[in-house]
Amino acid sequence: MLLAVDVGNTDTVFGLYQTGTWNHIWRMRSLVHENVSHYESKLRLHFLEAGLSFGDVKTVVLCSVVPDMTPIIQKMLRSLFGDEIIMVGPDIYPELDIAIDHPHEIGADLIANAVAVMSRYKQNCVVVDFGTALTFTTVSKDGKILGVAILPGLVTAVKALFANTAQLPEVPLKLPASAIGKNTTEAIQAGILLGYEGLVKSLILRIRTELGGDCIAVATGGLSSIIETLKDEFVEIDRKLTLDGLRIIGERVKSF
Missing domain, CATH: 3.30.420.40 (ATPase, nucleotide binding domain)
Structure with missing residues (x-):
């Protein structure tokens, strides 16, 4: 299972991809004043309601256009899924x-x-x-x-x-x-x-x-x-x- 996270100026979008489709897509307001626990608790609730386990996620990809939120979301994702978070930047995809x-x-x-x-x-x-x-x-x-x-x-x-x-x-x-x-x-x-x-x-x-x-x-x-x-x-x-x-x-x- 792959988790894609898109941190935008208005919303942060979380998408779970498995077996050729986006099984779940969740949106949270991008609030720069909130801390790690705010976003972690919301994501935990989404996983709980969907009957999902964090251990089922093998790949996490993050892109962000909100610099103040980037370290907050990074820290939250690493606490839940480990340190191997793929961070999108200009050198991430050599074919482009x-x-x-x-x-x-x-x-x-x-x-x-x-x-x-x-x-x-x-x-x-x-x-x-x-x-x-x-x-x-x-x-x-x-x-x-x-x-x-x-x-x-x-x-x-x-x-x-x-x-x-x-x-x-x-x-x-x-x-x-x-x-x-x-x-x-x-x-x-x-x-x-x-x-x-x-x-x-x-x-x-x-x-x-x-x-x-x-x-x-x-x-x-x-x-x-x-x-x-x-x-x-x-x-x-x-x-x-x-x-x-x-x-x-x-x-x-x-x-x-």
Whole structure:
């Protein structure tokens, strides 16, 4: 059994993989002020409720984009599963060439996404990850991360608007029927969701143009299905893409 752990800015995701499938996926809020025992008790409860034993886990793979949480989660995992925790970084998967100026600056989750699509597809691909940040990671058909575009995610954009404007409320992420909002909620939904629809299409088109038109797009992340009108832009929408990349990395490391 393999345990993949993805520490993100909003949530930390734990995925248990066995016999070709993700049997369990659990989410916890990423709270930097909490200690090791907080996360350990929650994970113990998940294992208990699922009737699982920590001893059944043979491989643990961790990626984190929250530096303050990384040592906390590392310590928790080592106390439960031993010291052989695979930590994802730019050198973890030799088959992936990170062809950017400063490879150590790239998020570990983006590395996992790139590994997943380069293993699944053998062609140029842009991975659009709808998370706390909205990221576009371009991977070439020969296994190179060519570069990344980053901007605030959907929830981040809504929260920023709510926090910095006195009269605008926080609204649900629901695609409006019209770009012409008839009330404040619809106005914000039109601006954010329809605005992001155009933004995503525009960036994918520009990336494809720069690659001579030869590039597929794959979506992932917790909000990847929110903007339904974007689904035809992608050959696949897979919320487990990052976990799959972590699994592939774990299996690769264990085989050597």
